[in-house]
Amino acid sequence: MIRKRAALAAMGVAAVALAGCSTAAGDDDGGGGEDGKVEVSMLVNVTPNLTEEFWNELVAPFEEANPGIDVIIQNPGAEGVAAALPRLLAAGDAPDVVQSLPPTPELAPELVDLSGYDWATEGPLAEQYTIDGKYYMAGIGVQLQSLMFYNKTAFEEAGITELPTTLEELDEALAALSAAGWTPIQTGGDWMSSHALQALALPSVVGTDPDWYARMSSGEATFSETYGTFIERYADWVAAGYVPTEALGIQYPDAEQAFLAGESAIYPMGSWFAGTEAAAENPAEIGVFRAPAIEGVSEPAMGANIASPYSIPSSSPVVDEAALLVEFLTTDETAVIDQLIVDGNFRDGYAYETTALGDELFQIVAETPAGSYTPTGEGYGERRLPAGYSEELNTQTQALMGGTPAADVIGAMDDWFAANAG
Template identity: 70%
Template sequence: MIKARLLTAVGMTAVAALALAGCSSAADAGDGGTSNEKVTLRVLVNVTPNLTEKFWNDLVAPFEAKNKNIDVVIQNPGAEGVSAAIPRLLASGDAPDIVQSLAPNGKLAPELVDLSKYEWAKKGPLAEQYSMDGKYLMAGIGVQLQSLFFYNKTAFKEAGITEVPTTVDELTEDLGKLKDAGWTPIQEGGDWMSSATLQALALPTIVSENPKWFQDVSSGKVSFGKTYGPAIETFADWVAKGYVPKDALGIKYPDAEQAFLSGKTAIYSMGSWFMGSQAKATDSADIGVFRAPATKAGDKPAMGANIASPYSILKASKNQDASAKLIEFLTTDKKAVADQLEIDGNFRDGYEYDMTPLGEELLKIVADTPASDYTPTGGGYGERTMPDGFSGELNTQTQALMGGTPAADVIKSMDAWFTANAG
C-alpha cells in the first residue's frame, strides 16, 4: 500500500507537474484496476482540528490497499481554505482531481463532472436537493441538521414542561413558563448566529407549504414579507417579552455555546454539530433536542439541512474514472462513511457509530425525516437559492429586531432588499 501524502495547495505547481507526468495514460488506467499504470489522485480537502492529516490518510488507506495502482494524495489548502484555493488552482491550471467540502454553485458548477451515471451518487444524501439543471455534481456522506432547538431538561422540569413543543404557539407558551421559573428562555448571540432562531421559526413551515419558496421569492413571484412576516412578528414578540437576553448582541458564538452547555439558559437553536461540543464538554447540562415546530398543529414541518462532506470531480482531472471510484468508496463504504460522520458529528440513516444520548436523539430525527422534507437554510443550495447577500442581510435585520426595531420596519426593509436584488 502506498501511504497518502499531505500537500499544501500553496506552491504545488512543480509537484503537480511531476504527478501529472507520472499518469499521462490515466485515461486508460482510470478504472483503478485494469492496468498496472500508476494513477495519482489529488484530493483537496478541508483540514481542521478534527479532520487532521492522520484522519485523511487513515480514511483512504483501505481504498489504496484494494486499488494498488492508485495513489491518493491529500492536499491541504492551508489558511486560505478550500473555497479560496479552488479558483486560484483552476486559474493556474493546477486543479486537483477531487474537491471536498464545497457544495456546487453557479460559479463552480461548470467546472464539475456530472455524476448522474452513477447510482451511488444519485441515491446519496440530499443528492436531488443539491442537483442543478438535472445534473448530480457531487456526492456526500450524510446531513447536518439545522432546524433544531436544543433544550435544558432540568429547566423544562423546573418549569413544569413535560413534553417538547410541536407548534410555535406551544413553544411560545413554554418560553413564558421558563421565564416565570427564573430561567433565561433563549440563548441568543451576535455574529453570524443571530438569525439561527428566526430561521428555525420560519423555514420549516414556509417550505412545507411551498417547496419552491426559494425560487419563488427570489424571482419576485412570492413576497418575502407575507411568507416570512409571521415568524418575524413572533420573534419580535419574544424580544419584547424578555425571552431573548437584552445583551444578546454582545455575546460571541463561543460564549453563547458555553453559556448553554453550562446550564445558564434553557433553549438554544443551533445545528447538529453542537452535539460534538456537548460530547467534549466535561460538565455539561442534561440536554435534549427537538425539531423546529410547525405553525399549525398536525402539520409536518420541513427540516433545514446541509450536505455533509460533499465530494466533486473537476473536469480538469485526467483521472475521472479513478476519481469516481474513490468517491464511491468514501460515500458508500460502511466504515469510511461512519468514520467521517463521527469525526464531525454528522448523520445518515442506517449508519451508526458510538454516540452520546444526544446523538441518538438526533439520529432518530434523521430516521423520521424523509428526504423530501429537507430544505436549505440561509442562501440555499442547488436550484433553491437566494440572491447573493441574503444571509448577511437577514442576519443584520434579525439583530435589528433584537435591538428593538419593530417587526413591521424589518419586514419593510427585507421587502425593499428583495426588490433591489431579486428578479
C-alpha cells in the same frame, strides 16, 4: 511528488471503470517524481469537530490502499471554504477535491459532472442537488437543521413537562424559562444569528408553502407576506430578553461551550452538535426536539442539507485519482460512519452506536416524512433563492438583534428581493 494530468475527454470511460474499480491506484504509476506519487489536494471545512487531525486520519486508509496517491489536506483558515475556493480558482490554484460546498448554478461550470458514477447518482439527497439534471457532488448523509437542543434541568426547573410541538407552545416555554432565571436561547454572532431565525421560521414557511423557494425566486411571493410574521416574532423574543443582548459578540465555539456547560436553556443548532456533545466531558443533560411550526401546519418542514458534499474542480489535473478519493469517502463503510459520527449526521444503512442524545435524533429522523425536508439558506439544486440571500438575511437578523425595528428589517428584505429576484 508529481501531479498526473487526467484526460477530461475520457471521463465517460473513466467513470465506468472507476465505479467498479477494486485495485489500488498508483501501483503501475511508474513514477516521474522522486517517489512517483500523485498528490490529490482536498480543501476541507475545519471546525472544532472536523480538525485537521481528523481529516488526515480519515484519508489514511485510502492512502494505504492506494500507495501511489498522497492526499494533501488544505485548511482554508478563517475565510472558510466558500470564500477560499473562488480565490483559488481565480488564481489558478484550485484544489483537486472540495468538501462542504454544495454546487450552485454559478459554480457548476467549474466542476466535473459526476453523472457517470453510480456512487454519486445514488447517494443521499443526490437528485435534490442536481443542476440541470447533472450531478456535481456526492455526500455522506443527511444533516438535520431545524432542531432545538435543550437543557433538561432548565426545563424541569421551569416546570415544562412536555416538549413544545407548536410555536405557540414554544413561546410559553420561553416565558417560563425566563421567569425561572434561565437565558432562554443560546445563539451568537456570525452565521449563528440567522440560523436561529431560520429554525423559528422555515418549519412554518415551507410547511405552509412547499414551493416557497421557487415563488420567492420568481418574484411571485414577497418576503413580507411569507416571512414577515416570523421576523416580528423573533423581534419579540429579542425585546423580551429571550435572546441576550450580548449575543452578537459571542463566537460559535463560545456559544457551543456555554450551552454544554449548562449556562442556557435552548440551543437552535444542526444535528452536528450531537457529535460535539458526545465528545464533551461532563456536559449538561441535553435533549432535542424538532423546531415547531405555528398551530395548524400539519407537516412542519425540516431543514436538511447534504452532509459533507464532495466535488471535483474541472481544472484538476488528477480527476481520476480525485474521483477514487471521493468514492472512498462517500461509500467506504468505516469512512462514512466516522464522518457521520463526528458531526451527528445520518444515512440509511450506515448504523453506529451513539449517545442518548443521538438516539433522540435518530427518532426524529424516523418520524420525519421524506417529503418534508427543505433546504435552508439560499437552498440547493433547483430549490434556490438568489445568490447572496444568506448573507443579507444574516445581516438583517443581526440588525434586528441590535435593535432595528422589525418593520425596517422586513422592508429591507423586500427591497433586496425586488432587486435580485425574478
